[in-house]
Amino acid sequence: MAPAVPLFAKGHAVNCPKRLAFTAPSSGRRFVAPQCIASRPDQERTIVREEREACGTFSRRETLGLSIAAATTLSLIGRPSQAIQGLTAGRIPGLSKEPDEEGFYMYVRPEGKSGGHGVGWSEIPPYKFKVPKGWDEIPVSIADLGGTEIDLRYQSKEQGDMAVVVAPVLRFMDVGFNAKVNLQSVGPPQRVIEGFAPELFGRPLDEGDVLATEVATREDGGLYYLWEVKPHNLVAATATKNRVFILTLTSSARQWKKHAADLRVIQQSFRVQQE
Known part of the structure; x- marks a missing residue:
């Protein structure tokens, strides 16, 4: 079991003695978030939910950036003559x-x-x-x-x-x-x-x-x-x-x-x- 890591959530100190594995719905990627114990019963659910949302946001941004880059690359590969012309400012060396x-x-x-x-x-x-x-x-x-x-x-x-x-x-x-x-x-x-x-x-x-x-x-x-x-x-x-x-x-x-x-x-x- 992983050692307890001190965190701060909503102004209260808590401990996270173990981790929770889950899959982000936006990308299907697997993440591991800390499962924390706090002084109030509902605080554990709050911290885990916040970790899920943060990881989900990162995944969506990352996926969007990779998708745009991939689309651009495929576009250039699919049209080699246009790629050459663009890279040489209308010239073929x-x-x-x-x-x-x-x-x-x-x-x-x-x-x-x-x-x-x-x-x-x-x-x-x-x-x-x-x-x-x-x-x-x-x-x-x-x-x-x-x-x-x-x-x-x-x-x-x-x-x-x-x-x-x-x-x-x-x-x-x-x-x-x-x-x-x-x-x-x-x-x-x-x-x-x-x-x-x-x-x-x-x-x-x-x-x-x-x-x-x-x-x-x-x-x-x-x-x-x-x-x-x-x-x-x-x-x-x-x-x-x-x-x-x-x-x-x-x-x-x-x-x-x-x-x-x-x-x-x-x-x-x-x-x-x-x-």
């Missing part, structure tokens, strides 16, 4: 966990990413590029002020801003839904950069704005145009299937002076899976 030997991370567009295109777009071929440490993805949606063709935004407070535009070739030419075109079919470099300038820079190009143009065929056979545009913009573009892919980088004079080399690495690393 695509950045490598480790840098390469030069300290650059590789971003690869993940399958299922929607960007700012919304519903109705077919799956976009994956593209990739390198970024140094310190670049972060910025959420985009169909409400993005840059337009529904913005697929991705990245930003570094130290180095500048980047966006990837995925636009239909129909902006330049009539093609079928599943047509396969390359950048040369879309047009020469000057035509392409002039056609996208208002979207990329917020204004049409003036004479002399394009400081440098490069045409390159990459290891995967894809044709790419690259530009340097005033004041401190770098652009890379290619086309595959029925879309034009454009990566654009913008920086301030201070950012450009300090990080131009890194920004050029990002521009030169842009690749799109050719189909």
Whole structure:
């Protein structure tokens, strides 16, 4: 038998020489409450009843909290795609966990990413590029002020801003839904950069704005145009299937002076899976 424990109830000292086991009706859990002896016959029943009520209240609160937590967990498990989107603030991460030997991370567009295109777009071929440490993805949606063709935004407070535009070739030419075109079919470099300038820079190009143009065929056979545009913009573009892919980088004079080399690495690393 358990030793007597002194308690205070209703201002009277009592002793509790043994314990009483019972099941709480709210949860079905088993509890043990002290059965106390007092100076008045009815006080024993009062103390035991108060212990039952206290344990019952605790059980109800505990059960409610566990039920809510369980419901939330089951909701996330039942909808994995929504859970991922919620945890990443509307983004599906695509950045490598480790840098390469030069300290650059590789971003690869993940399958299922929607960007700012919304519903109705077919799956976009994956593209990739390198970024140094310190670049972060910025959420985009169909409400993005840059337009529904913005697929991705990245930003570094130290180095500048980047966006990837995925636009239909129909902006330049009539093609079928599943047509396969390359950048040369879309047009020469000057035509392409002039056609996208208002979207990329917020204004049409003036004479002399394009400081440098490069045409390159990459290891995967894809044709790419690259530009340097005033004041401190770098652009890379290619086309595959029925879309034009454009990566654009913008920086301030201070950012450009300090990080131009890194920004050029990002521009030169842009690749799109050719189909």
